Amino acid sequence: MDIVKDTLSRIKPVSQELLxxxxxxxxxxxxxxxxxGRLEEFARRIVAISGNSNPDISKKVIFTFAGDHGVTEExxxxxxxxxxxxxxxxxLSGGAGINVLARHVGADVRVVDVGxxxxxxxxxxxxxxKVARGTKNLAKGPAMTRDEMLTALKVGIELADQCRAEGVxxxxxxxxxxxxxxxxxxxxxxxxxxxxxxxxxxxTGIGDEALANKIRVIEGGLALNKPDPADPLDVLAKxxxxxxxxxxxxxxxxxxxxxxxxxDGFISTAGALIASELHPDVRDYIFxxxxxxxxxxxxxxxxxxxxPILDLEFRLGEGxxxxxxxxxxEAGVKILKEMATFEQAGVSQG
Amino acid sequence: MDIVKDTLSRIKPVSQELLxxxxxxxxxxxxxxxxxGRLEEFARRIVAISGNSNPDISKKVIFTFAGDHGVTEExxxxxxxxxxxxxxxxxLSGGAGINVLARHVGADVRVVDVGxxxxxxxxxxxxxxKVARGTKNLAKGPAMTRDEMLTALKVGIELADQCRAEGVxxxxxxxxxxxxxxxxxxxxxxxxxxxxxxxxxxxTGIGDEALANKIRVIEGGLALNKPDPADPLDVLAKxxxxxxxxxxxxxxxxxxxxxxxxxDGFISTAGALIASELHPDVRDYIFxxxxxxxxxxxxxxxxxxxxPILDLEFRLGEGxxxxxxxxxxEAGVKILKEMATFEQAGVSQG
Numbered sequence: 001m002d003i004v005k006d007t008l009s010r011i012k013p014v015s016q017e018l019l020x021x022x023x024x025x026x027x028x029x030x031x032x033x034x035x036x037g038r039l040e041e042f043a044r045r046i047v048a049i050s051g052n053s054n055p056d057i058s059k060k061v062i063f064t065f066a067g068d069h070g071v072t073e074e075x076x077x078x079x080x081x082x083x084x085x086x087x088x089x090x091x092l093s094g095g096a097g098i099n100v101l102a103r104h105v106g107a108d109v110r111v112v113d114v115g116x117x118x119x120x121x122x123x124x125x126x127x128x129x130k131v132a133r134g135t136k137n138l139a140k141g142p143a144m145t146r147d148e149m150l151t152a153l154k155v156g157i158e159l160a161d162q163c164r165a166e167g168v169x170x171x172x173x174x175x176x177x178x179x180x181x182x183x184x185x186x187x188x189x190x191x192x193x194x195x196x197x198x199x200x201x202x203x204t205g206i207g208d209e210a211l212a213n214k215i216r217v218i219e220g221g222l223a224l225n226k227p228d229p230a231d232p233l234d235v236l237a238k239x240x241x242x243x244x245x246x247x248x249x250x251x252x253x254x255x256x257x258x259x260x261x262x263x264d265g266f267i268s269t270a271g272a273l274i275a276s277e278l279h280p281d282v283r284d285y286i287f288x289x290x291x292x293x294x295x296x297x298x299x300x301x302x303x304x305x306x307x308p309i310l311d312l313e314f315r316l317g318e319g320x321x322x323x324x325x326x327x328x329x330e331a332g333v334k335i336l337k338e339m340a341t342f343e344q345a346g347v348s349q350g
Numbered sequence: 351m352d353i354v355k356d357t358l359s360r361i362k363p364v365s366q367e368l369l370x371x372x373x374x375x376x377x378x379x380x381x382x383x384x385x386x387g388r389l390e391e392f393a394r395r396i397v398a399i400s401g402n403s404n405p406d407i408s409k410k411v412i413f414t415f416a417g418d419h420g421v422t423e424e425x426x427x428x429x430x431x432x433x434x435x436x437x438x439x440x441x442l443s444g445g446a447g448i449n450v451l452a453r454h455v456g457a458d459v460r461v462v463d464v465g466x467x468x469x470x471x472x473x474x475x476x477x478x479x480k481v482a483r484g485t486k487n488l489a490k491g492p493a494m495t496r497d498e499m500l501t502a503l504k505v506g507i508e509l510a511d512q513c514r515a516e517g518v519x520x521x522x523x524x525x526x527x528x529x530x531x532x533x534x535x536x537x538x539x540x541x542x543x544x545x546x547x548x549x550x551x552x553x554t555g556i557g558d559e560a561l562a563n564k565i566r567v568i569e570g571g572l573a574l575n576k577p578d579p580a581d582p583l584d585v586l587a588k589x590x591x592x593x594x595x596x597x598x599x600x601x602x603x604x605x606x607x608x609x610x611x612x613x614d615g616f617i618s619t620a621g622a623l624i625a626s627e628l629h630p631d632v633r634d635y636i637f638x639x640x641x642x643x644x645x646x647x648x649x650x651x652x653x654x655x656x657x658p659i660l661d662l663e664f665r666l667g668e669g670x671x672x673x674x675x676x677x678x679x680e681a682g683v684k685i686l687k688e689m690a691t692f693e694q695a696g697v698s699q700g
Contacts, residue, residue: 037663087380087697096689097386105681311661327677328674339450348436
């Protein structure tokens with residue numbers, strides 16, 4: 001418990017003065033003012049978040065948290081739950097989407113087993129932090145105990161603390177867990193008060209009948225568990241997931257350590273939503289990678305106050321959207337650091 | 351003339367069979383089908399455009415064409431026309447936005463003087479193809495003679511031919527020319543039949559009064575020159591620009607040489623619009639980098655049938671949007687080439 005309280009107490013709003021200083025510097029670069037749009041936003045926010053007027057975000061790490069979900073026994077996913085460990089092995093051998101995209105942008109992928117129902121051997125690149133062999137079926141009771149949820153949350157916080165020690169400049173979130181759009185939709189419905197049907201979609205690609213079943217399962221789980229929207233950790237424990245809790249912790253930890261964090265898609269945003277409900281200043285540290293195809297995503301982004309960077313019609317997760325957004329954020333920082341000013345280049349101003 | 355006719359005769363629609371083959375290969379990768387959205391579109395289109403099932407687009411080149419505009423004497427821009435050659439020198443010394451972003455994505459920038467009102471010395475990286483010292487004032491007569499326009503068009507075509515010989519896998523367009531949103535808006539209005547006010551915006555950042563003047567200038571230029579919308583080259587000559595003509599030629603040349611071409615923002619799209627009006631199959635070869643802040647941009651993209659890849663609120667030009675889009679397209683190709691299949695990774699299918 002103490003680590004959560006301690007982490008929350010370390011989160012401060014970013015400096016408005018640094019934001020303004022960075023924008024003034026951008027305004028002296030050889031371009032019409034504001035003409036690089038969101039790249040300028042990224043640059044000034046990275047300055048303010050890091051507290052460094054010449055931030056170095058070249059060291060980029062994506063954490064892909066894996067966990068299983070008891071609710072898969074309700075038939076909410078197109079894929080069998082065995083795919084969760086199979087994909088973890090795929091991540092470790094470098095053949096998954098996240099591996100390809102992270103290599104492309106020069107980011108490391110760190111795979112964290114926070115709750116897979118499988119015993120992995122020691123393997124290079126796998127971080128063993130298993131809290132439980134998956135969650136319980138939220139249709140029949142709480143997905144996690146409060147202790148399990150807190151343990152998973154701490155996994156994320158501690159990884160963020162370690163990033164600070166290593167000098168990681170930009171963190172991305174990702175996840176793998178067959179069935180995990182179901183707890184994500186449950187979290188949004190619980191926190192926003194929207195109907196389950198409004199925030200629930202097809203996940204990996206289920207049909208109409210399976211979607212109707214998924215909605216019924218979530219409605220039943222919410223009615224049974226009665227998560228308290230005023231207590232985000234209660235929502236997280238009762239209808240969340242172990243990887244979602246770890247992402248919430250990672251986001252909190254990044255905010256506490258002044259590290260910008262890029263949240264991937266639908267499931268990652270559910271974790272970030274819990275973090276931002278716990279402390280409003282967390283929002284200053286979040287970049288939303290992309291607009292997911294999942295219909296509930298935009299409600300979460302609105303509540304967090306984050307404008308998605310990309311819209312490439314992704315619905316994969318893993319951190320794939322985060323990887324691509326991270327290279328755009330890095331481009332913004334390079335604009336700040338590498339572009340010539342009007343004076344340096346001898347260019348007349350308008 | 352012959353080179354234009356010859357180029358048009360070489361442009362063919364891309365192979366539907368190759369598009370389908372590439373999608374089938376993507377569908378066997380370890381992810382839900384279609385879950386990488388537009389990245390999959392990029393991959394299959396690059397296969398079909400290049401005619402190569404394992405395309406190599408690592409060699410990426412952005413052409414930044416520079417030209418001046420006689421219409422600047424009507425007060426249509428916030429910046430003085432001296433900024434055109436000043437920015438060319440900035441490009442050559444590596445300090446401009448396009449230099450920073452092209453370095454970030456591993457693309458070369460080639461700067462082409464196709465019509466700057468300034469005598470450059472021989473400088474590394476500058477391609478001398480000056481057709482005239484800027485266009486004439488379109489408010490007082492045709493911007494170019496038909497011969498000038500054709501000569502600039504050929505500059506672009508020949509550069510594309512050279513890319514083919516060099517093995518360039520992906521081409522981007524860019525431009526620099528103070529005043530060049532004015533001819534771009536004139537081109538859209540002439541071709542689409544929309545009112546000038548609907549397709550004219552603030553360029554580098556002019557105020558309300560200057561915008562009203564810019565609209566009047568374009569309306570006057572169209573009324574005086576009477577460009578024929580059924581003859582895109584007539585429109586290009588009478589109300590276009592030398593750099594816009596070179597971009598139109600580059601796009602035609604890329605299509606003729608089976609090279610995918612990423613068009614940057616508002617001005618580049620005006621060039622691409624001329625090319626796609628000359629030959630409808632040109633559209634198969636075009637990627638629209640981003641949605642510009644300029645209000646007329648979306649009409650052009652709709653007419654070309656291109657869906658912008660990014661929306662970062664850019665309004666700079668130079669090729670800056672193209673650079674960032676190129677790295678996303680390259681990411682799509684890597685998904686096709688580097689991701690493991692379900693069989694390779696031992697992952698169960700849904």
